[in-house]
Amino acid sequence: MRSVSIVGAGLTRFSEHWSLSFKELIAEAGVKAIHDSGLARKDIQAVYGGCMASGRFIGQEHIGALIADQLGLNPIPATRLEAACASGGVALRNGYMAVASGMHDIVAVGGIEKMTEVSTEDAGFALGGAGDQETELFMGASFPALYALMARAHMQKFGTTEEQLAAVAVKNHKNAEHNEYAQFRNEITIDQVMNSGYIASPLKLLDCSPISDGAAAVILCAADVAKKMKMADKAVEIIASAQTSDTLALAQRKNLWETASAKIAAEQAYKQAGIKPSDVSFAEVHDCFTIAEIMAIEALGFCKQGEGGKFTEQGNTRIGGKIPVNTSGGLKACGHPVGATGIKQAIEAYWQLNNMAGKRQVKGAEIGLTHNVGGSGATAVIHLYRKM
Amino acid sequence: MRSVSIVGAGLTRFSEHWSLSFKELIAEAGVKAIHDSGLARKDIQAVYGGCMASGRFIGQEHIGALIADQLGLNPIPATRLEAACASGGVALRNGYMAVASGMHDIVAVGGIEKMTEVSTEDAGFALGGAGDQETELFMGASFPALYALMARAHMQKFGTTEEQLAAVAVKNHKNAEHNEYAQFRNEITIDQVMNSGYIASPLKLLDCSPISDGAAAVILCAADVAKKMKMADKAVEIIASAQTSDTLALAQRKNLWETASAKIAAEQAYKQAGIKPSDVSFAEVHDCFTIAEIMAIEALGFCKQGEGGKFTEQGNTRIGGKIPVNTSGGLKACGHPVGATGIKQAIEAYWQLNNMAGKRQVKGAEIGLTHNVGGSGATAVIHLYRKM
Numbered sequence: 001m002r003s004v005s006i007v008g009a010g011l012t013r014f015s016e017h018w019s020l021s022f023k024e025l026i027a028e029a030g031v032k033a034i035h036d037s038g039l040a041r042k043d044i045q046a047v048y049g050g051c052m053a054s055g056r057f058i059g060q061e062h063i064g065a066l067i068a069d070q071l072g073l074n075p076i077p078a079t080r081l082e083a084a085c086a087s088g089g090v091a092l093r094n095g096y097m098a099v100a101s102g103m104h105d106i107v108a109v110g111g112i113e114k115m116t117e118v119s120t121e122d123a124g125f126a127l128g129g130a131g132d133q134e135t136e137l138f139m140g141a142s143f144p145a146l147y148a149l150m151a152r153a154h155m156q157k158f159g160t161t162e163e164q165l166a167a168v169a170v171k172n173h174k175n176a177e178h179n180e181y182a183q184f185r186n187e188i189t190i191d192q193v194m195n196s197g198y199i200a201s202p203l204k205l206l207d208c209s210p211i212s213d214g215a216a217a218v219i220l221c222a223a224d225v226a227k228k229m230k231m232a233d234k235a236v237e238i239i240a241s242a243q244t245s246d247t248l249a250l251a252q253r254k255n256l257w258e259t260a261s262a263k264i265a266a267e268q269a270y271k272q273a274g275i276k277p278s279d280v281s282f283a284e285v286h287d288c289f290t291i292a293e294i295m296a297i298e299a300l301g302f303c304k305q306g307e308g309g310k311f312t313e314q315g316n317t318r319i320g321g322k323i324p325v326n327t328s329g330g331l332k333a334c335g336h337p338v339g340a341t342g343i344k345q346a347i348e349a350y351w352q353l354n355n356m357a358g359k360r361q362v363k364g365a366e367i368g369l370t371h372n373v374g375g376s377g378a379t380a381v382i383h384l385y386r387k388m
Numbered sequence: 389m390r391s392v393s394i395v396g397a398g399l400t401r402f403s404e405h406w407s408l409s410f411k412e413l414i415a416e417a418g419v420k421a422i423h424d425s426g427l428a429r430k431d432i433q434a435v436y437g438g439c440m441a442s443g444r445f446i447g448q449e450h451i452g453a454l455i456a457d458q459l460g461l462n463p464i465p466a467t468r469l470e471a472a473c474a475s476g477g478v479a480l481r482n483g484y485m486a487v488a489s490g491m492h493d494i495v496a497v498g499g500i501e502k503m504t505e506v507s508t509e510d511a512g513f514a515l516g517g518a519g520d521q522e523t524e525l526f527m528g529a530s531f532p533a534l535y536a537l538m539a540r541a542h543m544q545k546f547g548t549t550e551e552q553l554a555a556v557a558v559k560n561h562k563n564a565e566h567n568e569y570a571q572f573r574n575e576i577t578i579d580q581v582m583n584s585g586y587i588a589s590p591l592k593l594l595d596c597s598p599i600s601d602g603a604a605a606v607i608l609c610a611a612d613v614a615k616k617m618k619m620a621d622k623a624v625e626i627i628a629s630a631q632t633s634d635t636l637a638l639a640q641r642k643n644l645w646e647t648a649s650a651k652i653a654a655e656q657a658y659k660q661a662g663i664k665p666s667d668v669s670f671a672e673v674h675d676c677f678t679i680a681e682i683m684a685i686e687a688l689g690f691c692k693q694g695e696g697g698k699f700t701e702q703g704n705t706r707i708g709g710k711i712p713v714n715t716s717g718g719l720k721a722c723g724h725p726v727g728a729t730g731i732k733q734a735i736e737a738y739w740q741l742n743n744m745a746g747k748r749q750v751k752g753a754e755i756g757l758t759h760n761v762g763g764s765g766a767t768a769v770i771h772l773y774r775k776m
Contacts, residue, residue: 059516059517082468101489101490129449245452245461245463
């Protein structure tokens with residue numbers, strides 16, 4: 001397997017895009033990424049696109065071909081990957097594999113979701129398809145309800161408090177203030193989160209990531225090709241790629257207070273890269289709900305099992321803290337256009353490692369980690385990155 | 389890249405399965421495939437699943453994780469691929485790549501669709517998501533209408549007749565009679581096709597593939613591992629894998645009377661395998677409509693451009709003819725559970741090359757070809773197979 005690098009990135013703002021279509025979002029992110037790489041369209045040999053539920057959101061499938069068409073890349077192979085909220089991460093992994101294997105030298109990997117074309121109720125129902133519809137969605141268990149069960153289990157076992165959950169949202173909003181691509185750039189307070197009204201107790205409105213539109217794209221290149229083509233300046237190497245699965249339904253899991261899939265994927269990723277959790281300079285993790293970030297930092301080994309709440313409350317995951325988490329603002333504040341999220345995480349890593357993250361820059365960042373989760377943890381994808 | 393073989397296959401009957409759920413269909417095909425390979429579940433290192441529109445058909449996404457869960461394969465990576473009606477072929481290609489690259493030794497690849505849970509009208513709308521919803525589906529152009537346009541163009545340019553289209557359906561029904569997994573096992577006549585009523589002129593009811601439920605699965609293995617593990621008896625090598633894209637909307641194509649994507653993919657596949665069209669012993673092609681089979685055999689080089697109708701009418705594509713096409717009964721008579729079709733094609737190749745196709749066996753079969761198309765040709769996937 002060859003070394004693979006990100007050599008270009010393009011992102012739309014994550015927002016409610018009432019005046020941009022699905023196709024226009026793809027075009028914006030894709031063209032920016034190609035331009036950033038300094039390559040021409042003809043150099044791209046394959047497309048991998050992550051998208052969760054375009055059929056439900058806009059009545060469109062065949063998203064791989066649509067992306068290639070929209071960017072004028074025909075007749076190269078174009079493939080859509082779906083793994084619910086981890087669709088972007090899985091697309092990245094398949095693009096990585098395509099280059100690492102030697103099948104292709106240069107590929108484009110994108111992620112997209114346009115969620116605001118349907119009612120909030122219909123969007124909730126579409127998102128419920130990430131879990132087990134038969135035993136969860138159709139029985140009334142929405143996604144906030146599933147994560148609320150995990151939060152309750154975590155609180156009961158470890159004494160995690162609602163204020164500690166709120167601290168995740170407050171930090172991520174603070175980070176998003178300095179991200180021009182973020183959906184919410186306003187600071188919030190613990191009190192505001194605590195008084196924002198229950199969605200599914202103990203999770204309140206400001207514990208939840210929003211409904212968003214957005215697209216993200218990166219160009220991947222074999223390291224030796226990047227050097228030959230003089231694209232190595234900004235190249236960020238993907239030093240590990242791990243993906244795991246767990247039961248679709250939450251009720252089938254051994255514990256509700258941990259994400260076993262992420263724990264296993266993290267072990268694999270650290271082993272591949274030959275590093276340990278304390279070597280990671282910053283991480284973008286899947287905070288679809290505040291409890292998810294707490295379970296993520298525990299699964300990733302940044303703190304001990306059960307101490308994620310306290311660890312966050314003490315400021316360890318802030319920029320400038322022990323291990324900055326979600327410098328982009330995370331899903332909570334940067335927004336969560338489902339299929340785009342996994343790619344946006346990789347772009348934040350690319351920017352941080354190139355010292356391009358402006359006021360949210362992590363000083364001396366050497367190794368980045370992204371953690372993308374599908375459903376209530378039935379898919380986990382973890383990547384590690386290092387400046388070449 | 390390593391040599392990759394199919395070492396096991398499992399198929400459900402393609403039918404309207406009123407008493408089997410999506411999950412049960414997956415379990416049946418998956419367990420059969422694992423059993424056929426002689427492997428244990430613990431030997432499988434990753435899952436790739438093709439599915440087009442489960443969100444629209446049954447309100448369920450996250451199909452990769454669902455498959456792994458249903459077969460008890462956690463925590464291995466499990467990924468869903470979507471490329472409309474070519475979802476199965478694209479899943480096969482990604483599974484092939486995962487093994488060829490050395491990332492995995494043994495993977496399971498499946499395809500699934502459960503289409504009868506919604507009304508025929510809703511199914512038609514879901515299938516329309518394979519084309520360009522903005523300029524086709526939402527403007528009233530259903531999939532039969534798009535293929536009718538291609539049929540008209542072919543008739544006008546080359547003098548293809550409605551009777552020649554009908555000959556495709558008659559042959560495929562005849563083949564399906566001997567396939568216990570086929571949806572329609574009744575012989576039909578040219579007259580019956582001609583009198584079956586227009587769906588979108590010139591295409592009549594019996595020119596169209598049906599709405600179906602079904603699942604299909606194969607186990608892929610690195611050739612050297614297969615030999616070591618003594619699974620080589622029935623191993624069928626995948627000697628080429630090619631995938632291409634074209635514009636999503638039919639109106640953007642250069643010609644309506646050919647599938648350019650399939651032509652390019654065929655050239656690539658023949659080159660990879662170092663063979664020519666006349667070396668192929670049999671082919672499973674994507675006859676979602678009868679005109680599609682005629683365009684397929686032209687794109688694959690089995691006859692000259694424009695002569696597919698005559699070539700079929702003369703019996704060249706029958707079992708015993710020059711190049712037997714769709715011995716399984718094709719999409720027309722075996723059925724077309726969209727995501728499963730590409731894998732079913734590979735299984736027919738596996739059975740034919742192992743001399744296991746019973747009364748529909750192609751004598752002396754040496755090289756098989758499968759041709760899987762998404763939408764009106766925006767994706768084409770071609771694989772070639774040879775007995776190891």
